Amino acid sequence: MMDRIREGSTGLVVKIILGLIIFSFVFAGVGSYLVGGGQPLAAKVGEREITRNDFEQVYQNERNRMQSQLGEYFSTLLGDPAYVEQFRKSVLDRMVNDALLDNQAQDLGLRVGDEQIRQAILSMPQFQKDGKFDEEIFNISLRRAGFSSDSFAEYLRQDLVRNQLILALESTEFTLDNEVKAQGALEAQQREIRTITLDTAAFSKDATVTDEEVEEYYNANKQQFVRPEQVKVSYVELSGDSLKAQAPITDEEIQTYYNENQDKYSTQEKREVSHILIKGDEADAQAVLARLDSGDDFATVAKEDSQDIPTAKEGGSLGWIERGVIDPDFEDAAFQLVNVGDHSGLVKSTFGYHIIQLDGIEAPKTKALAKVSAEIKAFLVDEHAADAFYSLQTELAEKAFESPDSLDDAAESVNVKVMTSDFFSETDAPKLLSNPSVLQAIYSPEVKEDGLNSDVIEIAPEHIIVVRVEDVRDEIVQPLNEVKESVIARLSQSKGEQKALELAQGAISALNKGEMSYLTDNGLNFTQARMITRADELANNVYRLQKPEQGKSTYAQMMDRQGNNVIVALDGVLELSNDAMAEQVSTRLLRSQTQQDLTATLDTLKVSTDISYPLLEQ
Known part of the structure; x- marks a missing residue:
């Protein structure tokens, strides 16, 4: 099984993730790029910690994904506290499963080299334009998802390692010919x-x-x-989206933002490097350095003597690196090299001794304003609309409270109209008012019986409503x-x-x-x-x-x-004989068996691993 896993780390697994830009990472095991020390925990799986910040980021990304797929229906679901609690728990459970697989992969010694990460990233269609990688699309996508380049690359590395483990499970499964034939015959019939x-x-x-x-x-x-009790409701609705049209952005604002945020649109100097790693004593490393100093080809020496096996096969190539993401001593040595083809002396790290060769230099670049103007404008529109929304939210809450027997003042304060529904029951409310939190407010004693305005109710992020009951029809038999x-x-x-x-x-x-x-x-x-x-x-x-x-x-x-x-x-x-059908059946059966194995593996790991959930215990 281990042989199959290690074979998978050089080819198949790269094809599993579809990816994007070149990142700057040198060796697997340099350390976590997601700093977790000292932060509040959402869960702990063995010695692996899932921080509250990590959980909230994954939760928000999953929530945004579901919102884009299901729209207002998902907004309705989010109005139910019980659903939100279950949704958050399911996200945390998936993160715990990932952590269990990460621990198992680490115990098995699985790793993914940086060249694999680079190739995976470069092939991601989500960040390509006309079939080629587009850096602007990449930067926008990462920013929206809440990733830095470092954290995204580490996420990718972990995901690739997990997939090695899953591929290993798949490679141990098989289907019997008579099983495939019987199922295939039935399906082809x-x-x-x-x-x-x-x-x-x-x-x-x-x-x-x-x-x-x-x-x-x-x-x-x-x-x-029986016609159930019915209510007629007036309401004031406010959303961030409705305010975007009221947030015109001038060219001067775009220019100012561009000037004040040059770091967002500039790249650091990058260097393409190769290395040779010697894990033995310094004398062994000096002997390798002597070969290079005498003129031996760096790639050849790396293949023969480097003890970083994945990169040795590639002549020691580590791809492109930039400052701030790798071992400082390694980084300093790499950036002190002057000419392409130069190599360093011995560089000590926790992994052993490195000899670094400079393969290429990419000077810093700054994107022209014209290329990022649309991105900046969209960001400023969102920012201005959000600022306006939260300011008006406060105003709406104050006016609805100060004038509890009418929504007129509240509506006027946020420049919207008071809307009024037809009569409806709790089971056939209009879409906007069917949100569980809204219905709970409508049928509360303060609103339904005392005739007061409700508090401000959040339907979705930057989407709120205040309601009041105008009339009530009693339940009757028609x-x-x-x-x-x-x-x-x-x-x-x-x-x-x-x-x-x-x-x-x-x-x-x-x-x-x-x-x-x-x-x-x-x-x-x-x-x-x-x-x-x-x-x-x-x-x-x-x-x-x-x-x-x-x-x-x-x-x-x-x-x-x-x-x-x-x-x-x-x-x-x-009865039909269908080879294509048999192949499909075999693939489907293998997939089902792999999923069963994965579930069984996770169940076993959960029994043998100490798992705690500080987030759920609060």
Whole structure:
């Protein structure tokens, strides 16, 4: 298993992560780029700490991802404190699982070289433009996600190592040929059917409902016609997005921000270097240095003598580095080299002795204002809108409190209109007002019974609302004259369904007896025969039917997705041999087995590892 893991570290695993820019890291194991000492903990997994800051960053990133996918629906979910608590716990659980895998990978001695990180980053399509890496896209994306270049690279390194472990689990799994063939044959199988669809709507339309039936149904089912308590609500809504149009940004502001934040748009000097690492005593390192001083090729010597195995295979190449991210002594020596091709003397670090060669120099660069103007403008618009929002939020809260019997002053203070809903119940509130926190405020005694304005309620980040109840309708049983059409519709639907079911059952009984005249007598005709696969809407039921004898059919009644009764004649079963299907089945079975192994591995690690959750214990 270890051999497979180490093989995976040089090729396959790089393809798992799709990535971006060149980062400046020299050796695996230099130390964590995410400083955790002394910070409050969210969890501790063995000796590995998950800080509160790390958790909050991952949580916010996951929250933003879900918000972009689900929109207002996710905002509604976030209004439920129980959901938020469960969501936060699920994020922390995933981080704990990652930490368990990190510990296991460390125990197994897994590592990812910096060249692998560099290649992974360079290949990430999310940060490419026209098929090539775009530094501006990269910087914006990292900033929005709350990463520095250092923390993102460390995140990438850890993720690649975890994937080595997962690939190792996958490489130990296999599927039996007969297992794949049996499953593949079942999935590739096709079935020939004919159908008769009995349209429930048509039967319901022809159903006759008497006044006596209507009254009888109403009297027996009055609980179905209870109109719950309803409220009419006025509200004032304020959001950061609505304020962006009111935040015009001038060219002068963009220029000023650019001038005051040059560090954001400038790069440090970068150096491309190779190194040879000797972990033995100084005499061994001096002997290697002597070879270089006598003119031996650096890459050749690195391949022969360097004890940093991953980089030795690449002639010692470490890629590009910049100041502030590596061992200071190593960094100083690398940046003191003057000419490309020069090599250093011996440089001592905690790993041993290094000899460094300068392979390239990239001078500092500053992006032109024209290239970052749009980015700066978008940032300033967001910043101005956020400042305005939080200022108005305070004003709204004060006015809503000072004038508790009206929202007029509150609305005027933030320059919006008071909106009023129609009557609604707790179960059919309009989308905006269906947020659990909003409903809780509406139905609170202070708002619903005393007629006061609510406190400011946060629906989502930079999105708030204040509500008041204008009117209340008590719960009542609606009179028959108001619900008569609804009763007729229900009875017609029920009669239509019953008529269709009886006709279908009668047809199945007759067909099984060979009485084909039943179809003619009732104006029923089968469709032309067709082959179906497992993708067909009737497949789940059709594939459960017994294979018919030669020249005969198997008959059954089932329902389609529209709720119509369908009479099905299964005429034959076609067994297909499909190599492509077998390959897909094998891949799917392997994936399932790998997931089971991963779950079992995590369960075992949880038992053998001390895990604490300070965040959940507060």
